[in-house]
Amino acid sequence: MRKIPVYTHPAAGWPALIASARKLMDYKAFLRGSISVLGSNQPKGGFDCPGCAWPDHKSYKTLDVCETGIKVIASEAMSTRADAAFFAKHTVTELQRWSGYELEHIGRLSEPLYYDAAQDHYVPISWQDAYARIAQQLQQLDSPDEALFYTSGRVTNEPAFMYQLFVRCFGTNNLPDCSNMCHEPTSVMLGKQLGIGKATVVLEDFEQAKLIIMFGQNPATNHPRMLEMLAHAHKQGCRIISVNPMREQGLRKFRNPQKPTHMVAGQSDIMVDDVIQIQIGGDAALLTGIAKWLIANDKMNNDFIQTHTSGFETLKQWIQQQSWADIERGCGIAQPDIINLAGLIADSPATICTWGMGITQHVQGDDNVAMITNLLLLMGMIGIDGAGASPVRGHSNVQGDRTMGIHERPKQSLLDSIEHVFNHPMPQENGLDVVAGAKAMIAGNIKVFMSMGGNFSVAAPDTSTIQQALTQNQLNVFVATKLNETMLYPAKHNLILPCIGRTERLITAHGEQFATIEDSMCRIVATQGHLKPISKTLKSEAQIVADIATQLFGAESTIPWQAMSEDFDVTRDYIAQAIDGFEDFNQRIRTAERGFNLYHPARHREWHTDSGKAQFEVPKYSITYVADQMANDTANLKRSLNTQIITNQLNNAQSHEQAVWQLTSVRSHDQFNTMIFGYQDRYRQTNRRDVLFMHPDEMKRLGWQKGDTVMVSRQDSHNQARTLGPLILTEMDIAANAVATYYPECNDLLDLDTHAPDSHIPSYKSVTVVLKRVKVTDKLTDLA
Numbered sequence: 188m189r190k191i192p193v194y195t196h197p198a199a200g201w202p203a204l205i206a207s208a209r210k211l212m213d214y215k216a217f218l219r220g221s222i223s224v225l226g227s228n229q230p231k232g233g234f235d236c237p238g239c240a241w242p243d244h245k246s247y248k249t250l251d252v253c254e255t256g257i258k259v260i261a262s263e264a265m266s267t268r269a270d271a272a273f274f275a276k277h278t279v280t281e282l283q284r285w286s287g288y289e290l291e292h293i294g295r296l297s298e299p300l301y302y303d304a305a306q307d308h309y310v311p312i313s314w315q316d317a318y319a320r321i322a323q324q325l326q327q328l329d330s331p332d333e334a335l336f337y338t339s340g341r342v343t344n345e346p347a348f349m350y351q352l353f354v355r356c357f358g359t360n361n362l363p364d365c366s367n368m369c370h371e372p373t374s375v376m377l378g379k380q381l382g383i384g385k386a387t388v389v390l391e392d393f394e395q396a397k398l399i400i401m402f403g404q405n406p407a408t409n410h411p412r413m414l415e416m417l418a419h420a421h422k423q424g425c426r427i428i429s430v431n432p433m434r435e436q437g438l439r440k441f442r443n444p445q446k447p448t449h450m451v452a453g454q455s456d457i458m459v460d461d462v463i464q465i466q467i468g469g470d471a472a473l474l475t476g477i478a479k480w481l482i483a484n485d486k487m488n489n490d491f492i493q494t495h496t497s498g499f500e501t502l503k504q505w506i507q508q509q510s511w512a513d514i515e516r517g518c519g520i521a522q523p524d525i526i527n528l529a530g531l532i533a534d535s536p537a538t539i540c541t542w543g544m545g546i547t548q549h550v551q552g553d554d555n556v557a558m559i560t561n562l563l564l565l566m567g568m569i570g571i572d573g574a575g576a577s578p579v580r581g582h583s584n585v586q587g588d589r590t591m592g593i594h595e596r597p598k599q600s601l602l603d604s605i606e607h608v609f610n611h612p613m614p615q616e617n618g619l620d621v622v623a624g625a626k627a628m629i630a631g632n633i634k635v636f637m638s639m640g641g642n643f644s645v646a647a648p649d650t651s652t653i654q655q656a657l658t659q660n661q662l663n664v665f666v667a668t669k670l671n672e673t674m675l676y677p678a679k680h681n682l683i684l685p686c687i688g689r690t691e692r693l694i695t696a697h698g699e700q701f702a703t704i705e706d707s708m709c710r711i712v713a714t715q716g717h718l719k720p721i722s723k724t725l726k727s728e729a730q731i732v733a734d735i736a737t738q739l740f741g742a743e744s745t746i747p748w749q750a751m752s753e754d755f756d757v758t759r760d761y762i763a764q765a766i767d768g769f770e771d772f773n774q775r776i777r778t779a780e781r782g783f784n785l786y787h788p789a790r791h792r793e794w795h796t797d798s799g800k801a802q803f804e805v806p807k808y809s810i811t812y813v814a815d816q817m818a819n820d821t822a823n824l825k826r827s828l829n830t831q832i833i834t835n836q837l838n839n840a841q842s843h844e845q846a847v848w849q850l851t852s853v854r855s856h857d858q859f860n861t862m863i864f865g866y867q868d869r870y871r872q873t874n875r876r877d878v879l880f881m882h883p884d885e886m887k888r889l890g891w892q893k894g895d896t897v898m899v900s901r902q903d904s905h906n907q908a909r910t911l912g913p914l915i916l917t918e919m920d921i922a923a924n925a926v927a928t929y930y931p932e933c934n935d936l937l938d939l940d941t942h943a944p945d946s947h948i949p950s951y952k953s954v955t956v957v958l959k960r961v962k963v964t965d966k967l968t969d970l971a
């Protein structure tokens with residue numbers, strides 16, 4: 188039997204609020220008034236919470252804010268500044284040794300900075316000089332394709348639209364963004380299969396669903412506002428199943444901070460009926476098993492398949508060829524349990540599948556999304572109330588940035604439309620995404636790197652190699668609110684341009700501006716900050732883009748860059764002309780109560796696909812891909828990674844398979860991506876980040892104990908050994924042969940060549956590793 192100390196307190200509820208309060212106290216000296224928190228996700232004039240992309244509650248009557256939101260807001264709203272005095276005190280080489288936590292707490296960037304290599308310090312520079320340097324370097328390039336323009340999903344629609352326009356007018360589609368590391372398989376596969384790469388559900392569907400299956404998602408930590416919806420659905424009799432190698436404790440029970448009675452009486456709602464504790468990377472195999480049973484027992488929606496889909500026969504044949512033995516081996520779940528789940532799906536009149544990074548961040552990420560979509564199509568679960576596909580996006584405007592044209596592989600129709608509206612030629616060649624862009628930089632083919640938010644090198648695999656490559660560039664430009672590691676590997680010319688954040692007021696010559704975002708369910712809402720900007724020197728992202736464009740293109744430019752940055756209505760009028768679905772944008776955003784929904788053709792069973800129908804897709808990889816990989820790697824590792832570590836491990840293990848593990852990476856409660864707020868992960872009961880989660884039964888099998896120190900090694904795609912550690916062994920109810928650690932510290936273990944074929948998403952959630960137990964002395968000594 189599995190004995191695991193479980194976190195018994197409900198998610199959210201008092202412990203969450205106390206933790207937030209403590210967080211607020213930590214930040215108290217820095218937090219500029221509770222007004223920022225109170226203003227978020229509120230009916231009128233508030234700002235959209237930068238915490239995540241989950242939609243606001245439809246009533247907007249309650250204060251829709253959560254622990255994650257409070258931390259993210261506090262991080263931006265702190266009044267400590269990383270100003271010129273701070274940078275005069277610390278060299279860049281010294282700052283390279285600071286942890287993510289330390290960098291997070293130095294405060295807000297407050298003036299433009301230039302890297303002075305002679306002194307190894309960041310020093311102030313005027314905005315005008317900064318722009319002049321940028322324009323000069325961009326003009327010197329042999330080709331616009333030698334520049335790479337990254338975007339992180341915090342950027343609101345209006346500046347995002349201006350940024351992609353600027354980049355394309357400059358002449359390249361090199362617009363990688365954090366989506367490339369996040370929901371790219373979703374955008375690619377839903378696009379291919381349904382004709383649109385976005386969720387088919389709206390929030391109201393969760394009230395009518397009878398079955399919700401959550402694949403590879405941990406909402407208690409990452410989308411806490413989703414819990415209320417789940418608890419509500421559950422109360423209405425909806426079954427909720429989580430498919431996850433981990434039994435995430437935060438999902439067990441939920442106490443609603445919005446309900447005083449709940450809190451005082453100590454009541455809680457149960458949220459998850461069952462956890463399917465799948466092998467890492469086993470989702471496509473599980474979904475194949477489910478489909479196999481549904482087809483064999485004729486439980487599909489034949490009318491829907493007939494009328495609306497294409498490719499069913501091919502998929503059916505492929506599914507029939509998959510054996511139950513392979514299915515079980517591929518996902519680690521026994522046939523009767525798979526059939527049980529298939530039975531629930533067959534009986535449910537309204538099923539929603541939600542998914543997160545546990546589905547997308549694999550070599551088979553595209554296949555995983557395809558198999559979820561196949562399942563929904565088999566059952567006709569798209570285009571009816573209470574059912575559909577619900578990818579849950581991370582960054583608050585990652586979906587909107589894409590809609591605005593931040594895309595390295597833009598649709599021809601988008602390019603044509605922008606070209607027509609601005610009467611300016613657009614580059615026609617596809618650009619570089621994160622993986623291809625990072626590789627081009629490492630190969631020396633990129634000379635200029637510009638980053639609109641984000642922490643490129645730390646978020647991507649091969650962190651150190653990218654950081655070295657950054658130092659070889661001619662120019663790096665960072666538009667940001669906070670200092671991070673990527674800015675500490677300066678190019679020949681290196682600039683930090685501090686910008687106004689989402690919580691702050693944006694006042695231009697045309698008065699106070701509001702911006703817009705698109706949530707995970709295609710709703711466009713307004714966002715307007717309340718706080719006085721941390722420094723008078725800050726500029727808005729839109730202003731920075733406009734100024735660089737003006738400097739670079741000069742008076743010849745026919746595009747009114749400055750007018751767009753000063754009056755977002757002007758920008759919105761252009762968006763209305765250039766981007767589908769934004770007709771009468773200015774009027775609709777003002778008159779609609781809390782925004783409007785973009786038209787979603789697949790929701791109305793209109794299929795804008797190649798075949799004109801919804802498309803079944805056969806997976807590209809074998810459903811035993813991960814299991815085979817582990818078996819092969821055992822042999823390969825023994826042969827080519829002929830180190831003490833591996834040989835000892837293999838000799839000690841009872842069988843080769845037991846020596847090899849599948850490693851996944853997860854987020855904690857006290858971080859937002861690469862921004863590390865603290866070291867607590869309440870639901871997982873740990874207060875450090877250098878941990879390796881493993882099941883206690885597995886520790887016993889190895890004769891290891893919690894608290895032991897381990898090194899994690901793998902062989903990368905160039906047969907080179909990579910090692911991470913020392914990490915502290917920590918108990919977790921996680922599948923056998925699976926281990927987990929925190930993102931982003933593990934990203935040097937991962938490489939840019941291990942990614943999905945179409946979407947190019949890095950395999951952050953599954954790599955084969957071997958473990959070595961060590962004793963921590965001056966030099967780590969082998970204990971195995």
Ligand SMILES: Nc1nc2c(c(=O)[nH]1)N[C@H]1C(S)=C(S)[C@@H](COP(=O)(O)OP(=O)(O)OC[C@H]3O[C@@H](n4cnc5c(=O)[nH]c(N)nc54)[C@H](O)[C@@H]3O)O[C@H]1N2
Pocket residue numbers: 238239255369402403404405406408409410430431432433435465466467468469470542543544545546580581582851852853854855856857858859860861952953
């Ligand atoms: N507090 C907080 N909130 C955040 C963020 C944050 O860093 N902190 N980041 C934001 C962003 S950008 C994003 S994209 C979202 C991410 O939100 P999630 O998608 O919830 O992110 P993760 O924590 O990376 O992983 C989710 C789950 O995948 C599971 N998993 C791992 N491997 C597999 C597998 O092979 N199969 C299955 N089925 N499950 C697997 C893990 O156990 C984990 O529970 O959160 C957003 N919200």
Ligand SMILES: Nc1nc2c(c(=O)[nH]1)N[C@H]1C(S)=C(S)[C@@H](COP(=O)(O)OP(=O)(O)OC[C@H]3O[C@@H](n4cnc5c(=O)[nH]c(N)nc54)[C@H](O)[C@@H]3O)O[C@H]1N2
Pocket residue numbers: 338339340341342365366368369370544548581582639640641642643645646647666667668669670671686687688689728852853854859860861862930931933934951952
């Ligand atoms: N191993 C592993 N790696 C992963 C993942 C994983 O699960 N495992 N997840 C991946 C995912 S899902 C994502 S989305 C990426 C995240 O990748 P990124 O989006 O690149 O990373 P963030 O940490 O969100 O970026 C934080 C920085 O953004 C800047 N910033 C914050 N707010 C603003 C703003 O309003 N404006 C501007 N201009 N800048 C701002 C600050 O300087 C801050 O340091 O990481 C990916 N990497």
Ligand SMILES: [Mo]
Pocket residue numbers: 365368369370580581582
């Ligand atoms: Mo993300």
